[in-house]
Amino acid sequence: MRNQRTSDLFTLNLGLALGSLGLLTAVASCAHDAAASGQSLPPAAAANQPQAAAAATPPGTNTKVLLCDGQTEVTVPAGTSGTSVAGALMTEWVRKNPNANWEVDERERHTLQPSADNSALVGQVQGQTYGRVTPQDVTLWKTEVERVATAGSAVFHNADELGSTVAVSCDMCHPHAANTHPETYPKFQAQLGRVVLLRDMINWCIEHPVRGKALSSDDPKLRSLEAYILAQRKGKTLDYGRH
Amino acid sequence: MGADDKSSRRGRFRSVETKHLEERADFFDALKRLDRRSFLKVASAAFGSVAASGLVTPHSFQPVSIAHADSKSVQPFTFAYISDSHLYKRTVNDRFVNALLRAVDDVNALDPQPDFVFFGGDLAQLGQPEELELGAQILKNLKAPLRVMVGEHDWYYDMGEKWRALFGAPHYSFEHKGAHCVVLNSVVEKDFWTARNMTPMERMKTVAGLDNGVQNSFTVGAEQRAWLESDLKGKPANTPIIVFSHSPLYKLYKPWNFWTDDADEVQAILRRFQNVVVFHGHTHQVLTNRIGNIHFQGFLSTAWPWPYAPEGLPALTVQMGRPDPFNPNDGCGNGICSVHPDGLADIVQNLWNRNPITISRTYTASLGKKDKPEASTRRSF
Numbered sequence: 001m002r003n004q005r006t007s008d009l010f011t012l013n014l015g016l017a018l019g020s021l022g023l024l025t026a027v028a029s030c031a032h033d034a035a036a037s038g039q040s041l042p043p044a045a046a047a048n049q050p051q052a053a054a055a056a057t058p059p060g061t062n063t064k065v066l067l068c069d070g071q072t073e074v075t076v077p078a079g080t081s082g083t084s085v086a087g088a089l090m091t092e093w094v095r096k097n098p099n100a101n102w103e104v105d106e107r108e109r110h111t112l113q114p115s116a117d118n119s120a121l122v123g124q125v126q127g128q129t130y131g132r133v134t135p136q137d138v139t140l141w142k143t144e145v146e147r148v149a150t151a152g153s154a155v156f157h158n159a160d161e162l163g164s165t166v167a168v169s170c171d172m173c174h175p176h177a178a179n180t181h182p183e184t185y186p187k188f189q190a191q192l193g194r195v196v197l198l199r200d201m202i203n204w205c206i207e208h209p210v211r212g213k214a215l216s217s218d219d220p221k222l223r224s225l226e227a228y229i230l231a232q233r234k235g236k237t238l239d240y241g242r243h
Numbered sequence: 244m245g246a247d248d249k250s251s252r253r254g255r256f257r258s259v260e261t262k263h264l265e266e267r268a269d270f271f272d273a274l275k276r277l278d279r280r281s282f283l284k285v286a287s288a289a290f291g292s293v294a295a296s297g298l299v300t301p302h303s304f305q306p307v308s309i310a311h312a313d314s315k316s317v318q319p320f321t322f323a324y325i326s327d328s329h330l331y332k333r334t335v336n337d338r339f340v341n342a343l344l345r346a347v348d349d350v351n352a353l354d355p356q357p358d359f360v361f362f363g364g365d366l367a368q369l370g371q372p373e374e375l376e377l378g379a380q381i382l383k384n385l386k387a388p389l390r391v392m393v394g395e396h397d398w399y400y401d402m403g404e405k406w407r408a409l410f411g412a413p414h415y416s417f418e419h420k421g422a423h424c425v426v427l428n429s430v431v432e433k434d435f436w437t438a439r440n441m442t443p444m445e446r447m448k449t450v451a452g453l454d455n456g457v458q459n460s461f462t463v464g465a466e467q468r469a470w471l472e473s474d475l476k477g478k479p480a481n482t483p484i485i486v487f488s489h490s491p492l493y494k495l496y497k498p499w500n501f502w503t504d505d506a507d508e509v510q511a512i513l514r515r516f517q518n519v520v521v522f523h524g525h526t527h528q529v530l531t532n533r534i535g536n537i538h539f540q541g542f543l544s545t546a547w548p549w550p551y552a553p554e555g556l557p558a559l560t561v562q563m564g565r566p567d568p569f570n571p572n573d574g575c576g577n578g579i580c581s582v583h584p585d586g587l588a589d590i591v592q593n594l595w596n597r598n599p600i601t602i603s604r605t606y607t608a609s610l611g612k613k614d615k616p617e618a619s620t621r622r623s624f
Contacts, residue, residue: 111456173568175499
């Protein structure tokens with residue numbers, strides 16, 4: 001769900017970037033124009049001739065503009081500049097999606113250890129399939145990995161996301177994921193009498209101190225929790241089975 | 244703040260025992276101010292009238308504690324501590340409520356009873372009026388008189404409004420058997436919420452997150468530092484000083500606010516005294532430090548233990564073993580502090596699931612050379 005939200009935001013940003021080019025470009029980049037208001041200019045033409053479009057609309061007419069999500073809508077007076085339309089759309093969309101900036105917000109609240117620096121690989125050939133590694137590749141790897149860990153941080157610090165029935169979240173005992181020592185898993189968990197993986201221990205915590213429901217192994221929440229906990233132990237040497 | 248507004252500082256929640264002990268203490272204070280002749284008159288009158296009404300056994304009003312007028316040594320005493328209960332409403336989470344009840348039972352079972360019980364702050368988890376009221380109700384069950392300090396979890400929902408209504412001013416001082424005791428509000432944070440347009444609950448939850456980087460560092464603040472200076476003014480350097488602060492009054496680990504930003508300034512005010520002991524909550528662990536003349540001891544929590552900070556740990560701290568996650572009470576507890584004539588104190592950390600750890604005053608006084616507490620055999624799980 002988080003990823004879905006993020007990609008919405010990405011599309012919108014793209015729309016805004018285009019929108020700042022001229023009047024109605026935001027509308028053009030979106031699927032729906034405000035056909036109801038009687039404007040029949042094809043979007044491409046409108047984008048090419050912003051001045052003409054403004055002149056063709058009689059003053060005092062209001063125009064409804066619909067965002068590409070098909071739901072967010074603003075009504076603006078004719079002649080409003082493209083930047084203002086885009087700004088109004090963005091404001092409306094953010095109002096309806098208060099968590100839109102979850103990634104930025106989460107990273108501001110809770111320190112995340114940066115992912116590994118792969119910049120040394122730039123320009124090297126990584127086998128025939130992938131070709132030469134570009135700076136964009138390296139940035140993409142870092143952004144995507146850190147996004148999963150950040151999503152984990154958001155779950156880790158939120159009792160509701162964890163499904164706690166007693167308002168307890170992981171950070172209440174493990175600030176910055178301290179004292180989780182994931183580098184020791186798999187290990188024989190003496191208290192459980194069997195070998196467990198990190199995810200088993202996360203689920204044990206979710207069921208017991210947190211009093212929620214255990215997550216399935218492929219649950220995105222569990223995967224991101226695991227990513228966050230491991231990310232925070234950057235620099236620790238793996239020593240599996242250590243008590 | 245002096246002895247005159249005793250009632251506001253302790254709030255309206257006082258048990259029958261507390262009231263009795265206060266009246267008794269006032270009576271003995273009054274006795275000290277009398278000359279010998281009128282003393283005998285008052286003492287016999289008081290004894291006579293009280294004995295006649297059949298309220299007390301004859302020995303309880305014998306004037307035995309009169310002769311320590313000018314000496315600057317402390318008449319030894321003990322106090323118990325309970326700290327960091329982080330209560331939610333019982334319907335939300337009963338585990339923390341039961342833990343505080345357990346601590347109250349522990350302290351009530353002490354024989355002899357301590358002179359007073361000190362609560363080290365963070366009574367509530369999210370500063371809700373219901374949480375604070377529940378805590379006040381539970382602490383009312385203590386037999387010994389109660390002194391309370393504020394923590395950040397009590398404060399940042401309504402900026403201390405409910406807490407002050409229950410317990411009075413957040414900083415105050417009192418004399419106890421020759422020791423001068425000061426209670427500070429060390430969790431003052433610079434405004435980070437207005438600019439971010441936060442609701443009271445958002446502000447509370449930000450401060451409640453130990454690793455939340457949006458908030459600012461704790462301080463005592465210029466206003467309280469000025470108050471502290473005037474409170475200690477004129478006191479001779481050999482006066483034993485006991486300070487209570489929620490956060491440690493030194494700089495341990497900033498990312499978790501195991502930290503007081505103006506600690507250096509506060510320490511400078513305390514530096515001229517020979518013996519100062521600072522007791523603090525917030526860190527939920529056995530934590531020992533000494534900086535010059537100032538000795539520091541941390542309180543355990545009843546709710547959950549914190550891990551030790553990854554850096555900055557004082558050299559004098561002998562760590563308690565890593566708590567067992569499979570035992571919800573492990574690493575939690577309460578404790579007893581014994582104050583000696585020199586004003587320094589032993590602290591018994593009563594860990595619920597383990598043997599108690601005693602950190603004696605000679606350990607910090609000798610900078611770790613004598614009486615080193617035994618290290619835990621359970622370093623990890």
